[in-house]
Amino acid sequence: MDQEAIRHAVQFTLKHAPDSSEAAAFLEEGRRTLSSIPVVKFFEVLRQVSSKNKFDFAFSMEFLDQADYEAYDRHPAHVQFVEEYWKREVEDFLETDLQIWKA
Numbered sequence: 001m002d003q004e005a006i007r008h009a010v011q012f013t014l015k016h017a018p019d020s021s022e023a024a025a026f027l028e029e030g031r032r033t034l035s036s037i038p039v040v041k042f043f044e045v046l047r048q049v050s051s052k053n054k055f056d057f058a059f060s061m062e063f064l065d066q067a068d069y070e071a072y073d074r075h076p077a078h079v080q081f082v083e084e085y086w087k088r089e090v091e092d093f094l095e096t097d098l099q100i101w102k103a
Contacts, residue, residue, distance in 0.1 A: 004065040005100040008072075011048070011055035012093035018047075018056045026089050030059055033081045039068035055094065062100070069097065 016022035027045050035043035046058040063069040072078055 006063045006066065006069050007060065007098045007100055008063065008069060008096070009058055009060040009098075010093055010095045011053065011058040013054065013056050013091045014089055015091045016089065022089075023057075026085060027057065029085055030081065033077050034059060034061065037072055037075045037077050039063055039071050039075075055092070 014023050014026060016026070031043065031045050034040060041062040041064070043061045044059070046060060048056050048058065061072075063072060
């Protein structure tokens with residue numbers, strides 16, 4: 001990844017208990033759907049372990065540049081995931097989009 005690369009991460013809490021089958025199904029659907037989008041690189045599903053953070057989970061991924069990030073944001077699979085799963089099952093979230101710095 002070069003200096004134009006972007007790391008997109010969204011930390012979130014679900015309406016379901018973190019160890020529930022509903023949470024597991026949501027996380028798996030997110031992994032399956034979002035990682036299938038061609039411009040997504042290094043997709044990860046993460047679980048929060050710090051008591052300093054109110055969120056339970058995170059999705060993290062990288063894009064080669066702003067154009068790839070924008071292509072992801074409007075990709076039909078992403079839009080459908082947001083409409084069918086995210087809006088229905090996520091209680092709260094924090095999104096960050098950071099340029100990867102290579103000094």
